[in-house]
Amino acid sequence: MKLNSLKPADGARQERKRVGRGIGSGLGKTAGRGHKGSFARSGKGKIKAGFEGGQMPMQRRLPKIGFASLKKKDTAEVLLYQLDKLDAGTIDFAALRAAKLVPSTAKYAKIVKKGEIGKKFVLKGLLATAGAKAAIEAAGGQVVEAAE
Numbered sequence: 001m002k003l004n005s006l007k008p009a010d011g012a013r014q015e016r017k018r019v020g021r022g023i024g025s026g027l028g029k030t031a032g033r034g035h036k037g038s039f040a041r042s043g044k045g046k047i048k049a050g051f052e053g054g055q056m057p058m059q060r061r062l063p064k065i066g067f068a069s070l071k072k073k074d075t076a077e078v079l080l081y082q083l084d085k086l087d088a089g090t091i092d093f094a095a096l097r098a099a100k101l102v103p104s105t106a107k108y109a110k111i112v113k114k115g116e117i118g119k120k121f122v123l124k125g126l127l128a129t130a131g132a133k134a135a136i137e138a139a140g141g142q143v144v145e146a147a148e
Contacts, residue, residue, distance in 0.1 A: 076106035080132050081115025092124045111136075 019031035033040045096102045113131035120140035
């Protein structure tokens, strides 16, 4: 192989289409754009995503289902086994924030059952899943409900 014999693979480089260069070129007059319509005009070739030619689009025909809570982004999840690292007998939102278990942007915290706990403590003013409540109470602790 020599540097002067290097060339791109067959079909890797195509020649540029020279449109509007007479009828003999095959791309004269309308320059391959056909007759009339939005695709024949300059700058009008794009249609919005989801546009179906004026027919009621799919995203508007289908029913809207589900619900997204606005509290979700403000709620931090704390795993059950992480509470074992805390020394406090009463755990509230301030204690979790002090231990850096919840980010500064969070307004609420929810305890989720993952792992085991060995200590007994009182959970005050925090949300907890049913499994987490059962695990805390089984360890001899207590859950005081949060006012939502």
